[in-house]
Each structure stands twice: as structure tokens, then as C-alpha cells.
Amino acid sequence: MVDERRLREVALTPEEYRAIVEELKRAPNEVELGMLGVLWSEHCSYKSSKALLRRLPSTGSAVIQGPGENAGAVNIGEGWAAVFKIESHNHPSAIEPYQGAATGVGGIIRDVIAMGARPIALLDSLRFGPQPASSHHVEGVVAGIGGYGNCIGIPTVGGEVYFDDCYANNPLVNAMCVGLVRVDRLMRARAEGTGNSLMLVGADTGRDGIHGASFASLELDETSSERRPAVQVGNPFLEKCLLEACMDLAHTDAVVAIQDLGAAGLTSSVAECAARVNGAGARIDVARVPRRERGMSPYHVMLSESQERMLVVVERGREAEVEAIFEAWDLTSAVIGHVTDDGHLTVVDGSAPVARLPISLLTDGAPPRRLVGVAAEQPPGLDIDALPPLVDPGASLLRLLASPNLSSRRGIFRRYDHMVGDATVIPPGGDAAMLRVKGTRLGLAVTTDCNSRYCHLDPHLGAQLAVAEAARNIIATGAHPLAVTDCLNFANPDRPEVYWEMEETIAGLAHACRALDVPVVSGNVSLYNDSSGTSAIYPTPVVGMVGLIDDYAKRLGAGLRAEGDFVLLIGSSHNDLGGSEYLKVEHDVVAGRPPALDLARERAIHRLVLAAADNGLLHSAHDCAEGGMLVALAECCLLGGIGVRCPAIRPEAPLRMDAAFFGESPSRFIVSLPSRAMPELQSLARRHHVEISLLGLAGGETIEFEGQFRLALADIRQAWEGDIF
Amino acid sequence: MRFGVVVFPGTWSDRDCGWVIDQVLGAELQYLWHKDADLKGCDCVILPGGFAYGDYLRTGAIARFAPVMEKVSEFADRGGLVWGICNGFQVLCEAGLLPGALIRNASLEYRCQWTNLVVERTDLAFTSQCAEREVLSIPIGHGEGNYFADPATLSRLEQRGQVVMRYCDSGGRVTNNANPNGSTHNIAGIVNARGNVLGMMPHPERCSEAELGGTDGLKLFRSVAASAMQVLVS
Numbered sequence: 011m012v013d014e015r016r017l018r019e020v021a022l023t024p025e026e027y028r029a030i031v032e033e034l035k036r037a038p039n040e041v042e043l044g045m046l047g048v049l050w051s052e053h054c055s056y057k058s059s060k061a062l063l064r065r066l067p068s069t070g071s072a073v074i075q076g077p078g079e080n081a082g083a084v085n086i087g088e089g090w091a092a093v094f095k096i097e098s099h100n101h102p103s104a105i106e107p108y109q110g111a112a113t114g115v116g117g118i119i120r121d122v123i124a125m126g127a128r129p130i131a132l133l134d135s136l137r138f139g140p141q142p143a144s145s146h147h148v149e150g151v152v153a154g155i156g157g158y159g160n161c162i163g164i165p166t167v168g169g170e171v172y173f174d175d176c177y178a179n180n181p182l183v184n185a186m187c188v189g190l191v192r193v194d195r196l197m198r199a200r201a202e203g204t205g206n207s208l209m210l211v212g213a214d215t216g217r218d219g220i221h222g223a224s225f226a227s228l229e230l231d232e233t234s235s236e237r238r239p240a241v242q243v244g245n246p247f248l249e250k251c252l253l254e255a256c257m258d259l260a261h262t263d264a265v266v267a268i269q270d271l272g273a274a275g276l277t278s279s280v281a282e283c284a285a286r287v288n289g290a291g292a293r294i295d296v297a298r299v300p301r302r303e304r305g306m307s308p309y310h311v312m313l314s315e316s317q318e319r320m321l322v323v324v325e326r327g328r329e330a331e332v333e334a335i336f337e338a339w340d341l342t343s344a345v346i347g348h349v350t351d352d353g354h355l356t357v358v359d360g361s362a363p364v365a366r367l368p369i370s371l372l373t374d375g376a377p378p379r380r381l382v383g384v385a386a387e388q389p390p391g392l393d394i395d396a397l398p399p400l401v402d403p404g405a406s407l408l409r410l411l412a413s414p415n416l417s418s419r420r421g422i423f424r425r426y427d428h429m430v431g432d433a434t435v436i437p438p439g440g441d442a443a444m445l446r447v448k449g450t451r452l453g454l455a456v457t458t459d460c461n462s463r464y465c466h467l468d469p470h471l472g473a474q475l476a477v478a479e480a481a482r483n484i485i486a487t488g489a490h491p492l493a494v495t496d497c498l499n500f501a502n503p504d505r506p507e508v509y510w511e512m513e514e515t516i517a518g519l520a521h522a523c524r525a526l527d528v529p530v531v532s533g534n535v536s537l538y539n540d541s542s543g544t545s546a547i548y549p550t551p552v553v554g555m556v557g558l559i560d561d562y563a564k565r566l567g568a569g570l571r572a573e574g575d576f577v578l579l580i581g582s583s584h585n586d587l588g589g590s591e592y593l594k595v596e597h598d599v600v601a602g603r604p605p606a607l608d609l610a611r612e613r614a615i616h617r618l619v620l621a622a623a624d625n626g627l628l629h630s631a632h633d634c635a636e637g638g639m640l641v642a643l644a645e646c647c648l649l650g651g652i653g654v655r656c657p658a659i660r661p662e663a664p665l666r667m668d669a670a671f672f673g674e675s676p677s678r679f680i681v682s683l684p685s686r687a688m689p690e691l692q693s694l695a696r697r698h699h700v701e702i703s704l705l706g707l708a709g710g711e712t713i714e715f716e717g718q719f720r721l722a723l724a725d726i727r728q729a730w731e732g733d734i735f
Numbered sequence: 736m737r738f739g740v741v742v743f744p745g746t747w748s749d750r751d752c753g754w755v756i757d758q759v760l761g762a763e764l765q766y767l768w769h770k771d772a773d774l775k776g777c778d779c780v781i782l783p784g785g786f787a788y789g790d791y792l793r794t795g796a797i798a799r800f801a802p803v804m805e806k807v808s809e810f811a812d813r814g815g816l817v818w819g820i821c822n823g824f825q826v827l828c829e830a831g832l833l834p835g836a837l838i839r840n841a842s843l844e845y846r847c848q849w850t851n852l853v854v855e856r857t858d859l860a861f862t863s864q865c866a867e868r869e870v871l872s873i874p875i876g877h878g879e880g881n882y883f884a885d886p887a888t889l890s891r892l893e894q895r896g897q898v899v900m901r902y903c904d905s906g907g908r909v910t911n912n913a914n915p916n917g918s919t920h921n922i923a924g925i926v927n928a929r930g931n932v933l934g935m936m937p938h939p940e941r942c943s944e945a946e947l948g949g950t951d952g953l954k955l956f957r958s959v960a961a962s963a964m965q966v967l968v969s
Binding site: 428430431432446 | 745747748750751754758785786789790844845846847848874876878938941944946947948
């Protein structure tokens with residue numbers, strides 16, 4: 011029996027160690043122990059979440075690759091598949107924000123490349139503690155994302171940034187990448203064909219990032235900064251060359267599979283590739299792995315998380331063809347082993363045996379953790395009648411727009427190249443961004459969303475609201491939602507209330523994804539986002555969603571487009587102040603229940619907006635989200651550079667004035683349209699049984715609700731764009 | 736008219752330039768690999784945007800040594816049209832084909848945004864389709880686009896009219912507020928004394944179709960294409 015200290019180093023429990031010995035019928039050696047440690051880490055094995063994740067719907071008519079591969083893929087027509095995935099890089103970013111975020115971007119790009127797809131867009135969902143204390147996180151993460159994405163030449167087109175106390179010690183960095191590939195060129199990372207060669211390409215292997223996956227599966231504590239060596243360093247230039255070389259691989263049919271080297275490095279990439287083929291194994295000679303430094307042991311080589319590396323499975327005898335392609339890009343490639351049919355991962359160092367483990371033990375052997383969920387204490391209720399009435403909606407609007415969660419994100423996205431590729435037909439700043447598929451009329455709408463305050467107040471409902479809002483982001487561009495990739499961020503699941511949050515969240519996601527017909531095709535779970543038990547993050551299930559429009563000429567922006575247009579609210583408003591930004595900003599309260607969501611109604615409203623967009627009735631559409639109707643309306647004006655004039659809002663009881671302006675009832679859009687299109691919209695709305703109401707007329711340089719307030723657009727912009735970033 | 740687009744490792748505007756030349760302009764496109772010392776009969780050579788060789792040392796500092804650059808220099812010396820965009824401008828400065836240097840943006844941050852440019856020369860092959868002092872709307876995307884030159888070089892550039900475009904407001908006024916990166920004299924693009932080598936930081940290939948937000952970039956591509964026609968006619 012090894013000592014507990016060693017087990018802790020490799021993040022294995024004594025029970026897990028016993029399971030290993032039982033299966034192997036011997037004690038694992040040091041290298042084997044390290045390999046099992048990383049692959050059995052939460053990050054790689056999903057041992058705490060696997061059972062829950064099975065609840066998520068993952069099939070649908072458009073799905074051509076669901077979870078289990080490097081990324082998911084959906085058929086978008088005209089022979090094209092959209093490939094996408096989101097992944098967390100929270101722990102590294104907490105310790106070393108720039109490199110943590112940069113390598114998060116680099117890793118998710120490689121996942122898409124491994125599917126044979128060319129990456130066309132990046133999105134980043136970020137959570138930080140309150141400013142200014144979190145500014146070193148914000149600055150480092152934003153610079154790291156830009157540093158990697160700008161250099162490699164993939165546009166960063168979207169994402170979100172939210173601030174909350176709960177992320178002060180545990181910032182979240184979730185990176186999503188979307189790529190395109192011809193359907194018949196979609197690759198799978200399967201180690202097919204006994205005797206085929208395993209080639210390692212890209213960067214040389216160094217000692218960086220050893221045990222990164224294990225590190226990501228522990229809580230952060232005061233010693234975490236000592237784990238900085240577990241954070242890798244990115245080289246976007248090298249990855250750009252790797253990307254182009256992998257695209258050039260399409261010119262040869264000698265390649266059987268490509269697999270990214272990410273968490274747990276060579277160990278996991280070889281094991282995962284082999285695990286996808288029944289009975290397959292692999293033999294690796296670590297002596298043949300090109301190294302960055304001397305004195306590396308087989309242990310280091312097998313566990314290194316050096317970035318910008320790929321494993322390529324090549325037909326035996328055709329290695330030279332593949333080598334030549336990488337050689338053209340001045341990239342190192344080396345045959346390091348071959349595919350076997352013995353179901354084992356065998357590692358040798360020249361002629362000396364190093365390790366031999368069953369593939370199934372590595373990838374599937376981690377005993378599922380049976381955790382128990384206990385409902386968290388009910389968050390404080392909200393006595394809405396005790397709230398003071400809204401005094402000055404204009405003043406509240408200015409304060410809300412200037413608040414960290416609602417202010418303009420231009421200061422961030424102008425630091426990201428969002429135009430390279432000549433495909434960005436809806437730039438960042440609105441609901442979803444849109445990329446055209448060159449050579450076709452197709453447009454891909456992409457977004458990420460999650461209101462974690464809702465999830466904190468009610469994880470089941472909050473998760474559903476995240477899916478619904480992501481879908482509304484897509485719908486607002488005129489596209490229909492296709493599929494989801496999710497990044498599930500939680501605190502330590504060993505705590506029963508956190509595990510309960512996971513159960514509730516995933517159940518909520520599953521329910522909403524089924525109801526809105528958006529399967530989950532890929533994703534990632536990040537646990538242990540707490541610090542020494544003191545602060546735990548809110549459950550944060552980030553929903554990345556991809557949608558499709560058949561002709562991007564019909565796309566809609568969020569900004570008003572023409573003076574004189576009618577501005578309408580689609581959907582109905584209720585007293586939904588629970589968990590709202592208004593409550594937080596104006597009353598400093600986080601309480602109540604998130605707004606109720608009727609998914610059938612939500613769908614009806616989606617159908618109405620899509621029908622209106624498809625018929626060319628609308629000039630703009632914008633989702634009503636945090637900050638409610640008035641914040642959404644102000645955004646329409648700010649993005650379009652056109653004001654609006656509205657009659658006074660006189661809510662009918664029981665609707666309150668504050669809820670009418672700032673309540674966050676879901677299933678609502680603000681749209682604008684020329685007056686001549688009104689009759690058709692009205693009849694469409696009747697047909698879909700959806701309530702629409704006229705807010706006012708677009709025009710001028712003010713936002714005015716007659717007799718209630720009137721503000722110059724310039725002053726509103728000043729508040730919104732402020733100098734937070 | 737055959738456009739050559741140079742591809743260094745780390746270049747990424749090559750495909751965007753190629754797209755505009757091939758799909759929007761309908762001209763002949765030839766990619767030029769950095770290792771090949773051969774311009775393959777191109778009439779205009781574009782050095783596109785990107786991070787050639789990673790630009791970890793200094794932007795453009797390594798690219799100037801690429802085999803293809805020797806041919807580009809010879810081509811420029813013979814009067815051939817050479818057009819550096821963004822990273823290409825940086826490479827041209829490092830290679831000594833244009834004076835001055837591009838240093839870090841005054842904000843010390845990368846900037847991806849639309850800018851207005853007033854065109855100060857319309858007698859060039861690159862700008863012949865622009866009106867006198869026309870204001871073009873063209874986006875930038877760079878971290879090191881802050882044009883710098885010593886006072887003597889600057890005054891020579893100004894006296895000889897080598898400043899082709901300057902950052903300005905929508906009304907064409909050259910103001911501090913309109914300067915996105917701190918460039919001296921708001922310089923966005925310059926040409927050599929002979930008028931055949933243009934370097935510019937903004938990206939015309941990102942605004943050559945209406946769906947991308949504007950078509951002003953296409954005016955520059957069309958100018959180059961038209962200049963070749965003139966040569967044929969004369």
C-alpha cells in the first residue's frame with residue numbers, strides 16, 4: 011500500500027486505490043499510479059456527474075455527433091456540419107489569469123480541429139468577483155483571451171461577463187469554439203486499425219502542466235498559487251501552424267483520426283482514442299516523444315500537459331505523407347507508437363517496460379462517486395409589497411445601465427478581433443453573434459448565457475431560464491436554435507447542498523432542452539469551484555447555443571433601424587422582481603424566486619418572432635433579459651442610435667410600475683417594424699396566441715415616456731459605456 | 736490582373752484577402768508561400784495581416800528575412816505594386832521598404848473597431864477610385880499600429896505627400912479623438928516616394944461586402960485592378 015501522502019499527490023482516494031489493485035491484481039507502479047490519478051480525476055472521469063449527465067437529451071434529427079467525442083456536431087445543410095464545444099479553464103485562470111485563459115482558448119480550438127473542422131468563432135463566458143478587487147482577474151483573463159484568439163486569427167464574437175461576490179476567489183472562464191466541416195469530412199478520434207501508427211505532432215513535450223487535471227479537481231486554497239507550475243503556457247503561433255497543417259491533412263486520406271492533447275496529456279488522449287474502439291489498445295514508446303528539456307522521466311512524458319500538441323492516427327506505411335504536411339509548417343512530428351488489439355495501454359521506454367494498464371480501467375474504471383444531495387436552505391423570500399414604489403424610472407434606468415452587470419461590453423470586445431475571417435455578419439454587442447457560412451446563404455447564430463443568480467435562488471428553474479434565454483438570443487437574430495453545448499460550473503459536490511444543486515440544475519437543463527428541442531451535443535463539468543470552504547460559487551450552468559438561419563440576408567439586429575418604426579413588446583409582463591438586477595442595484599437585495607417560465611408559451615413566442623422575421627416584417631428584435639423591458643428598450647436605442655417616444659406606462663393591477671419597467675419576466679422580446687407591417691404582425695400574433703403591445707415610436711435623440719421621464723440618448727450612452735473596464 | 740497574397744506562418748488575413756480578390760472582385764488570385772522565392776508573375780503583391788512567425792520578437796522583424804521577401808524587394812524596386820496591410824505594413828517597415836515603425840497602441844491594448852480614414856492621395860494605383868479627400872470607413876484590428884517616425888522622416892513624408900490616409904472623424908476632420916492608436920499625425924497609411932509601395936494598418940479586406948458592415952475597402956481593391964487595366968490600355 012502506498013502512503014496517503016502519495017495518493018493525495020495524484021488525487022486518488024484509498025478506496026480508489028483499492029479498486030485499482032483489485033482490478034490489476036497487483037499494485038500499480040509509480041507511472042501507472044500517476045496515469046490513473048489524472049484519468050480518474052473529476053476533470054477527466056466525470057465520476058461525480060456522469061450519472062446525472064445521462065439525463066440530458068443528446069439526440070435529434072440534426073445531430074451527427076453527440077457527447078463523447080472531442081466536440082459535438084450538427085448538420086446545417088448544404089453539406090456542412092457545425093462543430094462546437096464549450097470548456098472551462100477556471101482553476102488555472104484563478105491562479106494565473108492570462109495563461110489560464112489563453113490556454114483555455116487554445117484547448118477548445120484543438121477540440122474543434124480534432125473533428126476535422128476549421129474553427130470560425132470563439133465565445134467566452136466569464137464570471138468575476140466585484141470590481142475593483144477582481145480587476146487583476148478581469149485584466150489578465152481578457153488579455154489572455156485576446157492574446158491567444160487575436161494571434162491565431164479566429165474571431166472572438168461573443169460571450170458574457172458577470173460580476174458577483176461569489177466569484178471573488180473563483181473566477182469562471184468558459185471558452186467555446188465553433189467550427190465548420192463538410193459532413194463527409196467529419197473526423198472521429200477513434201484508434202482504428204491494429205498496427206496503424208500513432209504520431210505526436212506540434213509542440214515538444216515539456217514538464218509543464220503536470221497534474222493539471224488533478225489540480226482542477228481540488229478546491230483552491232492558500233497553497234494553490236504554489237501550483238502555478240500546473241498551469242500551462244500557450245503558444246498561439248504554434249497552434250496556428252498546427253491548425254493549418256491539420257486542415258491540410260484533408261488533402262490526404264492517410265489519416266484515420268486526430269485527437270487533442272488536453273488535460274492529462276498523452277495518457278488521456280491515447281486512452282480515449284483507444285477506448286472508442288472495442289478491444290483496441292495502444293503501445294507507446296516514450297523515448298520517441300520529442301522533448302523540450304532533458305532529464306524528463308517517463309512519468310513526466312506521460313503526464314505533461316504541454317500545449318499545442320495533437321495525436322494523429324495514421325495508416326501504417328503512410329507516415330511520410332503526413333510528416334511532409336507537418337514539415338511544410340515547420341512542425342515536429344514523430345511516430346511514438348501504434349494501435350494494438352490487446353485492449354491495453356502499454357508504455358515502454360526504449361526496451362524497458364514502463365506501464366501496462368487496461369484501457370477500460372483508465373477511461374471507465376473510476377468508481378462512480380455516490381453522492382447525496384440535500385436541498386439547500388431556501389433563499390430569503392421576497393415580500394414584494396414591502397418594496398418602496400418606483401420613484402423615477404429614468405434615474406433607475408441610468409443606475410442600472412451603469413451597473414457592472416448591465417453596462418456596455420464594448421470595452422472588452424474591442425480588445426478581441428471579432429472580424430477576422432470575413433464571416434461576422436452580426437458583430438458582438440447584441441443578442442447572439444452571427445457568422446455566415448461562406449459560399450452559401452446560411453448563417454450560424456452563436457451565444458452563451460446563464461443567469462447564475464436565478465440558479466442560486468432556484469437551480470431547477472434557473473437552469474431552464476438559462477436555456478430559454480440562450481434560445482431567445484438566437485431567435486432575436488431570426489435564426490432557429492439547433493443544439494446546445496453546456497459548461498456546468500459548481501462548487502464542491504461533496505457538500506450535499508452542492509450535489510443537490512447539480513441534480514436540480516441538470517434536471518432543469520434536461521427539461522428545458524427537451525421542451526425547446528435543443529439537444530446537448532457536447533459539454534464539460536467543472537467542480538470544486540470554492541476556496542477552502544469559505545466561498546462557493548452559485549451553480550453556473552453556462553449554456554452555449556448554436557442556431558441556423560437559411561438566408562442571413564434575413565438576419566435581425568437588436569438596434570432600432572428606422573425613425574417612425576413601431577416599437578413593440580412581445581409577450582407579457584408580470585411582477586417578476588425576484589432575483590432581478592433592479593432589486594440588486596436599487597435595493598441591494600438578492601432574494602425571491604426567479605421568474606416563472608412556461609416553456610410551451612416560450613415556444614409559441616419563438617414561433618411568432620421567427621415567422622415575423624422570416625416574412626420580413628421586422629426591422630429589429632431584442633431579447634428582454636436582465637434589467638427588464640426598459641433596459642432592453644434602452645439597448646435597442648443605443649445600438650441603433652435612434653431614440654423612442656412612448657406614452658406613459660400605466661400598468662393594470664396587480665402589475666406594479668417597477669415590475670412593468672424593470673421586472674424580468676421571461677419570454678419577451680422588443681421588436682421594431684414599419685407601420686405597414688403592423689396588420690400582418692397582429693394577425694400572426696393572434697394566430698400564435700401571443701400578446702403584443704405597442705410601446706412607442708422610434709425616433710429622435712431621447713428616450714421618453716410621456717409624463718414619466720425623458721432622457722437624452724447621449725446621457726444614457728454615457729452611463730452605459732462609462733469606464734468600468 | 737493577378738494578385739499575389741503572401742502567406743507567412745502566422746498570417747491570417749491571407750484567406751480574407753483571397754476571398755475578396757477571388758469571390759468579390761473576381762480577379763486572379765495566387766497565394767505566395769513564404770519559403771518560395773518566386774512571385775509567380777503577380778501584378779500586385781499583398782502582404783496581409785496576421786502575426787507572422789508569431790511576432791514574439793517584434794512585429795515583422797522575422798518575416799523580413801523570409802525567402803519571398805527578397806523577391807518582394809526586387810519587385811518593389813522595379814516599380815511593382817506592393818501592398819502591406821496591418822502586419823504587412825509592419826513587415827514593410829522592418830524590411831526598409833517604408834520608413835518608420837509601428838509601435839504599441841497608446842492604449843496598450845489591442846483594438847478591433849471601425850475607423851474613418853481621410854484619403855489624401857488619389858493619384859496612386861491603390862486609391863485611384865477614391866474621391867479627393869474621401870472619408871473611408873475601414874476597421875482596424877491590431878495591438879501595434881501606432882505609427883512612429885523621427886521628426887526628419889515625418890517632415891519628409893509630409894512634404895512629399897507620402898501620407899495616404901489619416902484617422903479622422905466622420906466629417907473628415909483629423910482629431911485626437913479619431914486616432915485609435917496614438918499614431919503620429921494620425922497616420923494610418925503611407926506610400927513610398929515612388930508611389931508603388933503602400934502600407935496601411937486598417938483592413939480593407941474586412942469591408943468589401945455590405946453584409947460585413949461596409950464596402951469602402953473594395954474601392955482600394957478596385958483601384959489596383961483598374962490601374963492594371965490602364966497599363967494595358969496605355
